[in-house]
Amino acid sequence: MTQYKVVETSDVTEEVLEAILNEWTAEGWRFDMMQFAMRDSSKRPAMAFITFIKSDDAPA
Numbered sequence: 001m002t003q004y005k006v007v008e009t010s011d012v013t014e015e016v017l018e019a020i021l022n023e024w025t026a027e028g029w030r031f032d033m034m035q036f037a038m039r040d041s042s043k044r045p046a047m048a049f050i051t052f053i054k055s056d057d058a059p060a
Contacts, residue, residue, distance in 0.1 A: 005029055005052040012036070012045045024052050 007020050021031060029052035036045035 001056045003054045003056060004032075005054070007050045007052070008047060009050070010047050012048045017048060017050070020050055024050075029054050 005024060007024065009016055009020060017034075025031060032051040032053045034051070035049045037047040037049070039046045
C-alpha cells in the first residue's frame with residue numbers, strides 16, 4: 001500500500017524547504033512533488049505544498 005504525506009509551509013525560503021526535504025526523506029519518505037501557491041501582488045510564493053510517498057511492502 002502506498003502512503004502519502006503532504007507538508008504545508010508558509011515560510012517559502014530555501015532553508016525551510018531544504019529542512020523539510022531533509023527531515024522527511026531521513027524518515028524514509030520519498031520526495032514526490034512540490035507545488036507553490038502564488039499571491040497576486042507578489043512574484044514570491046505565499047505557500048508551498050511538498051508531497052512525499054512511502055510504500056508499505058508488508059503483505060496484507
